[in-house]
Amino acid sequence: MNFRQAAYHVLKDEKRPIPAKEITQIALRDGLIKTDGKTPDATMGAVVYADIKQKGEKSLFMKAKSGLFGLREWDEEAKEGKDETMKMPPQVDLIIKYLEERQYDSTSPANFEETLKDAFSFLGFEAVLIGGSGDTDVLLVANIGQESFKVSVDGKTSKSGRITDSQIDWLSLRDHKNKNRTDFVVVVGPTFAGGNLEERASEYNVSLLKTEDLVKLVEAHSKFPFTLTELKDLFRGKGDRSTQLEDLLTQNLSRRNLLERFRVVIEEMQSLQDHLGYFTFDSLAGREKIVGLDIGTEDIKYIISLLKLPFINGVKEISENKYILTIRIKDMANIFCQISNLLISLEEKKELILPPSSHIREEPVLKKKLVSKYFKWNIRGHSVVAIAKKDNPYEHYCPIAHFHIILEKIIEAFKSQNVINTYLIFSMLEGQNLSSDRPFKGKAEEYKIRMALGILEIEELVRWTGSKRPIEYKLNVPIEIIHEWIPKNIKKRE
Template sequence: MTLEEIIQNLKDTQNKSDAPTEYEIVLTDAFRFLGFQAKTIGGKGDTDVLLTANIGKESYKVDVDGKTSKNEKISDAQINWLSLKDHKEKNNSNFVVVAGPGFAGGNLEKRAKEYNVSLLTTDELIKILEAHSKYPFTLLELKDLFAEAGYLTEQVDDLLSQNLVRRSFLEKFKTIIEEIEKLQNTRLGYFTFESLAGREKIQELEIELEDIENIIQLLRIPFINAISEIDKNKFVFTLEKRDLSNTFFQISQLISSRPLVTTTKIISEEPADTKKDVEQIDENEERTVGTKYYKWTIRGTSLFATAREENPYEHSCPVDHFKTIMSKIIEAFENQNVINNDIIYQALVDQELSPNRVFKGKAEEYKIRMILGVLELEGLTKWTGSLRPIEYTLDKPLTDLIKWSNETSDKK
């Protein structure tokens, strides 16, 4: 079943209170699409859908209880909390999720937290499916989602932001290849880590040296062999982009147990001029701000910031995480005049962003950049002009920063 069919079926069956089994079957298809071993069980005395994530020592099971309603909202009275507890014990499951078109207010979330049950709306599940189709979630990421009890809106927004950051790595990968080719076509005829890191496009996307090194190491492994080191820290790109693309395509065929495909290289009637261009490394355009974000807001229990006006995308950060990160920023400014992303990152290592929720490192580094950007947008901090790393000083008294942080935290 295709993603489009699964999504349409979820929308069509979520309100069929007279035929709940149809919704349960589609839920099975949806979670199977996400990588779970999913089985429809149903009937009295057991869960509707049982999910199994086989990931070694981190394996886990999830009971999914599907609820349909013509009124778009599932009420507390529609959920048999004691039965959910019994089903969890029977299946030796780690988590319980109730899925439905929406959930009523009142004591519903309080009861869900009391029984350690997650509440997932159909729309939230659809957003997860759509994001997964563009860049797959790991079963560990989904495990973290199910570990939360009550409404999952904040956690889903957070998960989608992390997914967007991972997808941006593909854009970085493409940009690095393009910039390597441009550098190689200068009089030098090669590239270095430093010359690549200095490219305007690389800096615009905030691609770190670590990312550059990781991508180059990937392209140097023997069965790809797309980059060769001709001298110490001097490299050349040895494949055409279409050949590199074909290499990754053949790898995907092998992993999915499909036969290798013979590809035919198309030779241009007018071969590209092999003569080296005399392109010089462009000077960076004048830049007045350190952040890529240009607006922000609070919706529900999360902050949202939008980056890049010409091709915008949005990141989110739960307010609870914002509070923790802001506390580290304030501590940093209490001890020094200039701060950057790396200083705050190190202060967060092994720390909890919210109760029982440890900072995930690189996967959540964007939250630090986002909040530093918001502070700059609010005129509380000022960019020093430094690019690696991007650094900030206070532009208002520290007391103003603390006051703004407290007021923003209270807006949720």
């Protein structure tokens, strides 16, 4: 093995940038190279540096920091990882798609209202779709203790993309607010005419939120969540909220930048520790990257205090104002992942109905029941048969092959999010085949999705969340159990 091959082998194993001297020591120790030269580390450095100089971006190596070498593939992996984290989850893409499409569909305003419910639910509200005559379209509840608040949401669609004063019943909005005891009222629509409409919105204390602005909120929230107290400011005012939204987005971006500062501080801690064996407040504060990002001493202290917490225990003070990282950054990341998983599990255990408070009326707890119209199912030959409505029963059929594909999509959806619904699975099936050379036929076969979800509910593998429009489900068992259940139960019977 030559010096170049040995350098690649060592860096691949070490998975961290290291100086030529250390690369050489490891290569000699592991018997990767043999040399009688007096300065093998100089030779190693020259070989790696020459490879970078001659081949540029095609080189296997790169200069990570001053005096340190790394592998170029690490940089590419990091970029791919960064791109991946910035991608919005499928649920968000779908919400945005439907917001943009349905705002113009004045023939089916209920579809737009349904999507508004999903959008605000994603933003962290307890969102309830009400609709119908004499009531608000969507009721939002922000359950944040003494600062809890409620919002009446009225969705407006327009084929022309412009909402006029005549389309808004201001007195009804006031009635809806009183009926639901909400703190704020917001109307969401494509764009608003201005003029008299703005004056009326101010008179009736109604906020106007353009659909495109709601889309911006959803996109930003998917990258770094807003707090409900931040979103409260959006509803406080009257009329068009575009200016307030821009302030909110700027504030959100600033908070997202704090994550980058956190990353840089951790990176510089590791760098100093690699060179000095420890780091201090002053040594961190003087680092070029930290100065460039205007990260102050107080920020550094906060980060060190966070990492010193017992359940992280990632930093130890070895003497006065001298610290070391006690675990690898990868392991520290794993701790934060465990914290994330714990919080997600707590969220899943929340009751469907909010706890009572002085601000929010107590409602009766929903009784556990099946939401599906199907109450029984069986296999007949090559088909799954679901029977609906006990009082006047009828049957729906679905070929077993089709049923398996639909179940696969349901499982795939649950792997990426906690709550799913029919139209999410529908979107995943669009353009797909249900069997060989047999494409999914869209609306005509939507009942098969409802069948599949209904049967999973009958078998208590999934459970209804309480949402009616759309009907949404959560897992009731670990997904592995559904994997095991399918081949045992969905198979041809003679």
